[in-house]
Amino acid sequence: MSEASFDDVLRDPRLHDAAIKLAGELVLSREPGRLMKYWREKAGVQQIRLAKEMGLSPSVLSDYEGGRRKSPGSQFIRKYVASLVKMDRERGVLLGSKPADDNPDAILSIGEFREPISVSGIAEALSLEILTGEDQLDRSLYGYTVLDSIRAIYALSGVEFYRIFGSTTERILVFTKVGMGRSPLVAVRVSQLKPRMVVVHGPERVDPLSVELARRERIVMAVARIGVRELVGKLSSL
Numbered sequence: 001m002s003e004a005s006f007d008d009v010l011r012d013p014r015l016h017d018a019a020i021k022l023a024g025e026l027v028l029s030r031e032p033g034r035l036m037k038y039w040r041e042k043a044g045v046q047q048i049r050l051a052k053e054m055g056l057s058p059s060v061l062s063d064y065e066g067g068r069r070k071s072p073g074s075q076f077i078r079k080y081v082a083s084l085v086k087m088d089r090e091r092g093v094l095l096g097s098k099p100a101d102d103n104p105d106a107i108l109s110i111g112e113f114r115e116p117i118s119v120s121g122i123a124e125a126l127s128l129e130i131l132t133g134e135d136q137l138d139r140s141l142y143g144y145t146v147l148d149s150i151r152a153i154y155a156l157s158g159v160e161f162y163r164i165f166g167s168t169t170e171r172i173l174v175f176t177k178v179g180m181g182r183s184p185l186v187a188v189r190v191s192q193l194k195p196r197m198v199v200v201h202g203p204e205r206v207d208p209l210s211v212e213l214a215r216r217e218r219i220v221m222a223v224a225r226i227g228v229r230e231l232v233g234k235l236s237s238l
Helices: 004-011 011-028 033-044 047-054 058-065 072-086 119-126 149-155 158-165 182-190 210-218 228-237
Strands: 107-118 129-132 139-148 171-176 197-201 220-224
Touching: 004 011, 004 072, 011 033, 011 072, 011 129, 011 182, 033 058, 033 072, 047 058, 047 197, 072 158, 072 182, 107 119, 107 158, 119 197, 119 220, 129 210, 139 158, 139 228, 171 182, 171 228, 182 197, 182 210, 210 220
Parallel strands: 139 171, 171 197, 197 220
Antiparallel strands: 107 139, 129 220
């Protein structure tokens, strides 16, 4: 199955929301293998059939579900979600299910700057620690979105998911309630739209994988440690 199949699923109005929700839950899950098994069994799909649809050996899928392989990358997640959602189309079990968290307050704050602001200007204003993208400090940013990272993927689906990008992707996405920063960067990598800058709020230690993902996607990544209220206040005043 080609990567494009995930994009094809997103273009199908009936499959779009389920695909976004499943991908988001897998990205944020601490035990993605167990969650993959849960969704597969809930849809009533045999492991061997799903593996065949994905173009994989059943043993590979079994290893992921059993936690014997490391967390799946974005390509695997795209294949898994596209295959399972398409196979569920007839029964509609997953298509009719609700997100684990339907709280509408995923977007804590969103806005556009009065004038374009450079990455370095944002970093100075928010006292950020830049982790990658030092060669892009002169790039202009036009807006910001502050997200509750736990609620973001769950609560936002369909067209609403893309609302976090406001009028342009040349903006800063701030993810709050972050553990080590991996989940937000995996979510960004899976998404079709990419922000210019991602800020993870709060972690004492950032997962090196998240930094590498940001580097591969040519995204400026930084850490913020000031309070969320102060951060939002500074962004809204720029």
